Amino acid sequence: MSSDFHHVPVLLAESSEYLHLKPGAVILDGTLGGGGHAEAILDRIAPGGLLVGLDLDEQALSASATRLARFGDSVRFVQSSFRHLDDALRSLGIESVDGVLLDLGVSSFQLDTPDRGFRFASSTGHATPLDMRMDPSCGSSAAELLGRASAEELQGWFQRYGELPGSKRLARAITQHRANEPLRTTADLLRVIEDAGIGRGRRHNPATLVFQALRIAVNDELAALEQGLEAAVSVLRPGGRLVVISYHSLEDRIVKHSFRAAAKGCVCPPKQPVCTCGRAPSLEIMNRRPLRPSSTETEANPRSRSARLRAAKRIPAAA
Ligand SMILES: C[S@@+](CC[C@H](N)C(=O)[O-])C[C@H]1O[C@@H](n2cnc3c(N)ncnc32)[C@H](O)[C@@H]1O
Secondary structure, three states, X not given: OHHHOOOOOOOHHHHHHHXXXXXXXXXXXXXXXXXXXXXHHHHHHOOOOEEEXXXXXXXXXXXXXXXXXXXXXXXXXXXXXXXXXXHHHHHOOOOOEEEEEEEOOOOHHHHHOHHHOOOOOOOOXXXXXXXXXXXXXXXXXXXXXXXXXXXXXXXXXXXXXXXXXXXXXXXXXXXXXXXXXXXXXXXXXXXXXHHOOOOOOOOOOHHXXXXXXXXXXHHOXXXXXXXXXXXXXXXXXXXXXXXXXXXXXXXXXXXXXXXXXXXXXXXXXXXXXXXXXXXXOOEEEOOOOOEOOOHHHHHHOHHHOOOEEEEEEEOOOOO
């Protein structure tokens, strides 16, 4: 199976550069995937350094274990969400790290494996279950959520996570459909989207937004990101780097706001003359505008097109 795992790492040279890798460094890769970024990191920190790789997906961890076997003890694997990265490090007896990388979303392997249900290609839709879990062994699948969520919940997800015009209409169409038969496959959902007339006359396929919204809901992705960013700041050593690659505007907005809040520190109301919260800045933002892939990269790897990289440096706590 591992040799089937394909994923071209995005913004590889740029992320390594921002991580400021040195021999002996300790780096946490919170989204190991196929181990592409991890391999480039290990080439620069080993021997003497350590890479801790997390992923929710067991298949990703096993593919990475094969790919990174030559690094021996310089790499450790933990099946965990990055939202608990501080606990994952603690379980290995590690208090702090020199860098954290989060390369968000799904891997090409996950997208291209029909039974994971991340993709809505109509040619394979009848055989593609509505799953979408990063870790298929726990939590609820997309089919289960579609079967039990209220129309209001569904509408909220499509609106907030997909910014989908026609969210209310689609939510109603789903609850009407499931009263007769459950939605099991991506083909079932595509048919409901089409029958409800969602996105008719628009340039973009509305299914992209619907599937994005469902994936975010199934994996609680935005809350996980907020929590993961906070946990990352808490484990970085002074001068340590946090590099995040996101793939849609909702993720990028969270990264931008979280970096800005950490760079500002104080959370007192702007009109309050004296700070009473006592919060000091914890990050220095390294690029005001997100870094985008070059045209050479997007031509070679079209999936990199939407990528945006933001980087920040941990500021030592004020004395
Ligand atoms: C874009 S891929 C990473 C690819 C990797 N950088 C590489 O070079 O091969 C994203 C990975 O993050 C994992 N993932 C997504 N959300 C996660 C989370 N909250 N915690 C841990 N892993 C997560 C997915 O299972 C997937 O394998």
